[in-house]
Amino acid sequence: xxxxxxxxxxxxxxxxxxxxxxxxxxxxxNSMYWYRQDPGMGLRLIYYSASEGTTDKGEVxxxxxxxxxxxxxxxxxxxxAAPSQTSVYFCASTRLTGVPNGYxxxxxxxxxxx
Amino acid sequence: AQTVTxxxxxMSVQEAETVTLxxxxxxxxxxxxxxxxxQPPSRQMILVIRQEAYKQQNATENRFxxxxxKAAKSFSLKISDSQLGDTAMYFCAFEETSGSRLTFGEGTxxxxxx
Numbered sequence: 190x191x192x193x194x195x196x197x198x199x200x201x202x203x204x205x206x207x208x209x210x211x212x213x214x215x216x217x218x219n220s221m222y223w224y225r226q227d228p229g230m231g232l233r234l235i236y237y238s239a240s241e242g243t244t245d246k247g248e249v250x251x252x253x254x255x256x257x258x259x260x261x262x263x264x265x266x267x268x269x270a271a272p273s274q275t276s277v278y279f280c281a282s283t284r285l286t287g288v289p290n291g292y293x294x295x296x297x298x299x300x301x302x303x
Numbered sequence: 304a305q306t307v308t309x310x311x312x313x314m315s316v317q318e319a320e321t322v323t324l325x326x327x328x329x330x331x332x333x334x335x336x337x338x339x340x341x342q343p344p345s346r347q348m349i350l351v352i353r354q355e356a357y358k359q360q361n362a363t364e365n366r367f368x369x370x371x372x373k374a375a376k377s378f379s380l381k382i383s384d385s386q387l388g389d390t391a392m393y394f395c396a397f398e399e400t401s402g403s404r405l406t407f408g409e410g411t412x413x414x415x416x417x
Contacts, residue, residue, distance in 0.1 A: 230409060
């Protein structure tokens with residue numbers, strides 16, 4: 190099925206551990222995004238990639254790094270996890286041209302840092 | 304920076320009745336796009352409806368419609384004939400230009416009671 194695929198769906202980390210969240214889309218979208226969702230705060234943008242080869246910081250980039258591996262894939266890395274990074278993470282993508290038709294979201298990753 | 308505010312953290316409605324969710328935003332731009340997303344317990348983000356700021360006509364999608372007041376920077380969502388499956392978190396979102404960053408409100412948890 191066409192869409193955005195995120196892995197893993199659930200993860201528990203110990204403080205200080207590292208991990209990479211994977212995201213891939215098969216809709217030939219140019220732009221990809223990583224958001225985190227916390228109760229009462231909506232979704233906040235961590236990093237985004239407007240096109241292959243470019244990445245930019247969003248609202249809450251500290252503690253994260255990203256890689257736009259190719260047009261399809263956009264990964265998010267936590268180098269040294271902290272309890273404050275406990276959250277639900279969403280990857281999203283959209284086409285860059287034409288009238289916006291909204292973002293397509295992955296199913297999310299629930300990350301717990303203990 | 305654009306901000307989106309949803310002042311109703313929780314709302315409830317009886318099945319078959321009508322409910323309106325509020326959203327306000329702040330921007331200095333004249334052209335932009337507004338969206339309502341639904342997030343059921345499955346966690347999946349689902350696009351409900353979108354509105355282009357340059358269109359005066361309010362968008363409608365089946366039982367979902369918006370009241371877009373550009374001068375007041377208000378974008379409310381009306382759900383008619385509420386159904387149990389409408390129980391979800393609803394997010395208002397703002398996009399300045401195609402492919403630019405999507406800014407979300409805090410969300411409104413809607414519960415439809417039988």
